[in-house]
Amino acid sequence: MRDFDCQPVLCGSTLRLRPLTENDFEGLFLAASDPQIWAGHPASDRHERPVFETYFAARLATGKTLAVIDIDSGLIVGMSSYYTPPDLPDSIAIGYTFLVRAKWGGETNRELKQLMLEHAFKAYDTVYLHIAPSNIRSQKAAMKIGAVHLYDAELKLSTTPAWCKCYGLTREQWATSQPENQR
Template sequence: MPSPDFDCQPDLYGSTLRLKPLADGDFEGMFQAAADPDIWCGHPARDRYKREVFEAYFASLLATKKALAVIESASGDIVGTSSYYTPPDLPNSIAIGFTFLVRAKWGGNANRELKQLMLEHAFTAYDIVYFHIAPTNIRSQTATMKLGAVHLYDAELKISAAPALAKCYGLTRAQWESASLFA
């Protein structure tokens, strides 16, 4: 369970991105962002770019009341999503995941800004933040390590619909502050 005073759906503002609680009205913008098959190529749900598959995913994100829409400040367009969630094997902790960004935001500063906003918010209540990544999702593993996170263990966890193998990473406040000095 997240800390009772921790807001899993804050409004967060960065230099180029804004994060806001995911709402019903975000579906079309979110689907437009997700409709690129290349976004999902390294992901276990490779067909999530299809409307009928994405509808179920969006509904599941909405139901958690922990998902955030990622909005490009300049255009106002939704460019992705991310969520806070409780790791099933660490019930008094917080994790960040269920993240995707449009390809135009890959390789630049968008993922770092997104995670910076979420991490700094999480570190107001927690000393460590966890990330669970599919073993096949090398791009996300690399991006997570660039933040300063370290691989802690592998486990089979039920994070979404069915148990799946995950590479489990952790990032402490001290590691984040140290990595941020060199960013």
């Protein structure tokens, strides 16, 4: 990976992103403990504490994960990570993202992605997203921000290889997908 800070502090109008720490476990587990968050996800049992503990430890160990904080409440409302795509080693991807359901369907995902994408576009021309074929909600969210489905591939993003729908978003696609550019 290039000289790129995978754990910056990024602030938007409603969200603050900061490096994930060990002390974030309880707040993040509280956010993740809703079974409906994981219903369309391949890891549909991630709301269970032992499963989430393993997931949290893995994300923490990468040193590339950000806690997503709601500025108004100060509560952790999710997390997201930068990572190197296994099939594109000189590239950057955003993933391992989840948000509490109260933040679905509104501007929160767009703000989260805006903060992370604009940071990534300082060093990379394209950002990738890898989404499980069964995760229709995340696929729609990716397309909503301007990402384009590029290909399907079996990638090892966790302990075992799995099929992913691979999306890409260039700096130019992101710029033209912004509301101020759609008039």
